[in-house]
Amino acid sequence: MRHIISILLENEPGALSRVVGLFSQRNFNIETLNVAPTEDPSLSRLTVTTVGDDRVIEQITKHLNKLIDVVKLVDLTEGNHIERELMLVKVKALGAARDEVKRTVDIFRAQIVDVTPSLYTVQITGDAAKLDAFLQAMAPVGILEVARTGVSGIARGDKVLSL
């Protein structure tokens, strides 16, 4: 099963490489990885999506917790949560396709953030499935470039991941 693990990480040099290294060292898999500072400058928040059965996920969280630079973590998929990813896509927008792209962008509640006579740059947010669906819809028109942030997430309700 797919899991979203969010981590509060010491904002130390080398901390990120310990997390990433752990995954390759122990043969765990990383589907997406997203990392940025938090409101507390001493902490980064890192979100990783990974796939594995319960035994593997248990090992992943235990080994992550063992890293000295990992301050706290949560497996968001264990409860209700909000999952978002941002994607920027350059698609061909020529002739009849130009309107077609515009319509699809509206249907997906995406935005066109840059234009040239021959292409649109589209910004879209949502869960990974929505982004995948948008790419599928655009494929016949011609996708020129894709930039995805990887999944970020947060628990629903009162639950808070903090120190």
Added chain:
Amino acid sequence: MELLSGADMIARFLKDEGVEYIYGYPGGAALHIYDALFRQDSVKHILVRHEQAATHAADGYARASGKPGVVLVTSGPGATNAVTGIATAYMDSIPMVVLCGQVASHLIGEDAFQETDIVGVTRPIVKHSFSIRHPSEIPEVLKKAFYLASTGRPGPVVVDIPKDMTAPTERYEYIYPKKVKLRSYNPVTRGHTGQIKKAVELMLKAKRPVFYTGGGVVTGKASEGLTDLVKRLGFPITTTLMGIGAYPQSDRQSLGWLGMHGSYESNMAMHHADLIIAIGARFDDRVTNNTSKFCPTAKIIHVDVDPSSISKTVRADVPIVGPADSVISEMISLVQGHPIAHPEALAEWWEKIDGWRADRHGKLYEPSKQGEMLKSQEVVEALCRVTRGEAYVTTDVGQHQMFAAQYYKFDKPNRLITSGGLGTMGFGFPAAMGIKQNFPDDDVVCVTGEGSFQMMMQELSTCKQYGVGVKILNLNNASLGMVRQWQDLNYKSRHAHSYMESLPDFHMLIEAYGFTAITVTTQDELEPALERAFADKHELVFLDVKVDPFEHVYPMQVPLGSMRDMLLSKTERT
């Protein structure tokens, strides 16, 4: 207020931390530190002849004393030479602090002379690592390094020190930090009481229980408690290679050790058990054999200080995260006054186990007859007699390692010092050196093979410099015996590169360093040679014992089988 340079802070910190010996080798990036060591006399620096030996010596010291071993090396090749020893310590959870010189900060990343990203290189084989970014943080970082190395599940910690951090001209305030806190590191201090209760209930109701304990009991200093608990319950106990001696092997309840070359009765008992009480052991592949066939009828209690060890390879029914000593003492207080529910079943279980014991009694190997080559097994038995089972025994890796573990009887923890997890040839001799310096009045013997010894024999020179009186017992089968054994079993005896051609004349080699060597080829020579070797505690003596190269280590678990699937000799199997 005291102002010190970074280099002086390091020397001073080591003193304040109570470090007596450090093992190292100088080089450009570490020279400020070496100069600081020169100007003090509390911390003794031992100059090894290869940085790998520094790590093994510090490791041996750490295992024997329970305190972290300390290593100092220079950047680049100095640091990379230490890598094997760091990995060895990591795999066996040994506390160690490795101080590595590094090129000056402004040169980092420029492929400067002797620059290696040692923090990157060692990342997967350390508990944690630090890079010093300002001289003033040295005391705090070093304290953290020692704290991390020696608490929770111990392990090696690397501290990377760019040369400018130790410059003699820049001085900062030095205060020895008595304590440090890391907000993300809180090792557990006791197990969950509810879980411990559950475990004890299972223990009291068990009909065919076995204790299976590992290095965690030894490093966790829980041997006494364990012995008490096991004696109270009257259960059989087997240990891992790393756990040997945590319970006295000469006691009737001890089945020896288990796994690939473990005792027949240990492996049989594990397979047939209805309850396995694992403490400080990690169910690794050299113990479990095929995990899907592992102990089919047993419930499993697993106590470990490291949660990631629990249910990693074999699922635990009652997981308990906690340090061995405190969990064991809680177990003892719960067991107290509660008799076991099925004493008759336990008696039957013992009958069965004693039957397995009797099956193999006197059949473990065939002693040599007059005129035949000596067997390694009988040499180790003689060693045990001569040293009354009280020596510190280090080993290298191979057949001699298994024979040492099988035929020397250990009644105390920390007496068999061996590279169990990584299996590092070359470990034994420098490890013995590290132990002997710190326990000068004890017998310290390295049981080695001619293959392994040649990986670290340059340390004879270190022993000469510091007068280290270790004994070296070379079980010389003129071959990479363990490799050869596998080739006999799996490759129709095609001995690809397992034959040691052009061995040195060990006698002359040892004498070249000014030490005594004794060559032993016959039974008559063996005990007198051993007596002679151990006569003077402070003299290095090398025994070159020519042993039968055709001998195999048995029992040997059959690959992919269960615990009880074993080859028992060249012709018998279970």
